Amino acid sequence: MKHKGASIFLRVFTYVKNGNNLLLFGLILLMVDVAFNIGIAKVQQSFLDVLNQGDFKRLSFYLIVFSICFLLAMLLTFVGYFFREYSFSMLTRNFQFDTFSMLNKLPYEELKGRHSGDLISRASYDVQDCCRHLKDGLFGIFENALQFAVALTYLCFINFPLAVAVAITGVLIFFCSSIFNPKIRKISSEIYNKESDIKNLIKEMAQGISVVKAYGLQSYFGEKYAKYRRDTYRLYRKSILTNVFMQQLLNIMRESVWIIGVFLICLSAINGEMTVGLVLTFTLLMSQVLWPFVIIADRWRTLNNSYGSAYRALDLAAFGQNSQSEKIEVTNPLLPPAEDIAVLLRNVSFKPDKSVEEPLFESFDLEIRRGEKVAIVGASGSGKSSLLKLITGLYRHDSGLITIFDKQVDGTSEVKDFYSYVPQHNYLFTGTISENISFGAISFDDDHIKRAAEAANADEFISRLEQGYHTPVKEGGATLSGGQKQRIAIARAMLKNAPLLILDEATSSLDRRNAMKIQRLLESLPSEITCIFVTHSPASLSFVDRIVILEKGRIAASGSLEELTQRNLLYQELFDSAEV
The missing domain is CATH 1.20.1560.10 (ABC transporter type 1, transmembrane domain)
Structure with missing residues (x-):
């Protein structure tokens, strides 16, 4: 202008x-x-x-x-x-x-x-x-x-x-x-x-x-x-x-x-x-x-x-x-019946760097059904985190169609109400621990906040603090460890109790004991909750319904853990190299 x-x-x-x-x-x-x-x-x-x-x-x-x-x-x-x-x-x-x-x-x-x-x-x-x-x-x-x-x-x-x-x-x-x-x-x-x-x-x-x-x-x-x-x-x-x-x-x-x-x-x-x-x-x-x-x-x-x-x-x-x-070009919006579809990507194209000629995703399709637990795996740079950012609307796709529960992803609050998101790098704001979990939502009382923290295995360390849930948090959570900040972020997502849970390497900052507790939390999610998560940990794949392997912005393979372990060479290479 x-x-x-x-x-x-x-x-x-x-x-x-x-x-x-x-x-x-x-x-x-x-x-x-x-x-x-x-x-x-x-x-x-x-x-x-x-x-x-x-x-x-x-x-x-x-x-x-x-x-x-x-x-x-x-x-x-x-x-x-x-x-x-x-x-x-x-x-x-x-x-x-x-x-x-x-x-x-x-x-x-x-x-x-x-x-x-x-x-x-x-x-x-x-x-x-x-x-x-x-x-x-x-x-x-x-x-x-x-x-x-x-x-x-x-x-x-x-x-x-x-x-x-x-x-x-x-x-x-x-x-x-x-x-x-x-x-x-x-x-x-x-x-x-x-x-x-x-x-x-x-x-x-x-x-x-x-x-x-x-x-x-x-x-x-x-x-x-x-x-x-x-x-x-x-x-x-x-x-x-x-x-x-x-x-x-x-x-x-x-x-x-x-x-x-x-x-x-x-x-x-x-x-x-x-x-x-x-x-x-x-x-x-x-x-x-x-x-x-x-x-x-x-x-x-x-x-x-x-x-x-x-x-x-x-x-x-x-x-x-x-x-x-700005308008997103919708091409070939031939949609299947939406009753069982939680997340749909149809013919999606996206270039994270507009100066680069080659797109990261081109004519990309993915369907995730309601209640399905899906793990996204792949080598570094394959597009895992970018895929989650497209689903959440943080990245605006160049063309195609993305929907969550039959609502088009366009950055509106209406779509945001349907999912909880735990990014790879979390940020805590100035305030109290309680405020960072609830974000000032008046519909949640202290009991709700405590139960969400217990589910995320955060209540254990919060209760040991002198002021408990009212402990002041400095800018960026400077006084808390990476694992503590990660557990507060997971508690934040659990409190929202949205029908879609999206996690980007949610256990990457946690020690083995806490990571296993978060894994058990994901395993025990109600059947109506859809879960999509990116992980590099083979141990996190045992309970998922489907594993999607990304390679340079395309789906190289998709199936259950048993199917990929037995038949897919790319999964075996990732597993053997511990890149997953």
Whole structure:
């Protein structure tokens, strides 16, 4: 999705949504503030003229009127400021929720291909930075453009030719600043990308700190960090030099015109064409005409500085929308009767790496009946884990049809309700052990959670912990062993009690004793539960109804343990080499 210039901020502005009326009212009240600032010049003119005339009564009257107007203007200014700030807080909130929602909907393949630190930066820091600069920039531009229009109108009644000359100079100031905008936008995008790289590096080092310490990689990460910082500081220097040069150029232009204008207006006063009060008013108004263009140029520069963060945040949201709209081509959907079919793959094609010409699966067919216990085996790289990810919808197949209990796999929650999945590498979230098993599902009480943990042989170690099921879990389950995390993940799947259980090497992190207990659990599953699991352990195959052997993305053989042991050479080779 391409964004150019100011259009990217117009896209962000749509997130105001329900706050449109508040924002509009806040902008209207901003006119009160502008009118008050311009009115000060008229008040000063009146005060000076009355002082010259020595009329104390009129001076007192002006003072009372001005004080009332001042208090009223301050009240309206406060209300307008509140409405503007509140509407932009709604914009930020809506933008953050939408970005997080899109992040949550990104396909597994896309998430796996992006660095987690970059995603975190886009969904949090970039959104906040974009909204903050958008608020400051747009309000500043609107206020100063309005101030210019009112001041210029007033100025034209005093000296029309000079007012036009000042206005033309102001426009020139703005267009001079616009020359720098493309370069500022480019540098801004580069800075945000470099800062994201630094965040990614720090996160990566923190997550892999055990490897960093064990292999003495501190100097490697230190050098890499120093290089990223040098590149970032170089970009910051370019940004500072560009912004300072632009700002000083605009100031020189403004001050030069102001000095010339003051000189000419003073000549008019010397010739008796203006009063002292009118000279002061014209001088103040001339600043009110010239200065807004400097402020507008500065606010426009602010918007361009935040272009990088806005683009990164919108790019994430746009990809989420595009990925959801992708359609899977269904070819030859000749389905058998669905009553006995738990999982169906018909004519499925899939390329995990779109840049590679050869697909992993091509015209792939597989049927698994209800209540069937199926083991998927094969050498490394044969497609076992990819097959499970296709069935669960983590990978989006390129063509063909995949169904679970006659429901098409398309990433919807409706299909997810039918299966429990234990991936090869499990992740525990910050919270308690109980929360990690139940994921906050209110339909499960403590007894349900305990029974699921007992089934997964996790209750034994959980009960020994000081706080039991309420033991806090740190990020990624850092305080638990691999086997403990694996058993909690299995308990999570058992608690869901879905009609389809999918496990990807569920016992790989367990010792022999616990692995045997999990195997006995799978053996004792109710007959109505369908089970699909990937394994490299020959001992896990004794109770299955069918073994499917994969070889380079195709089914090389399928049958019972007895059939394959007696007749299939590929199974015998896998068994003998212990690759199964």
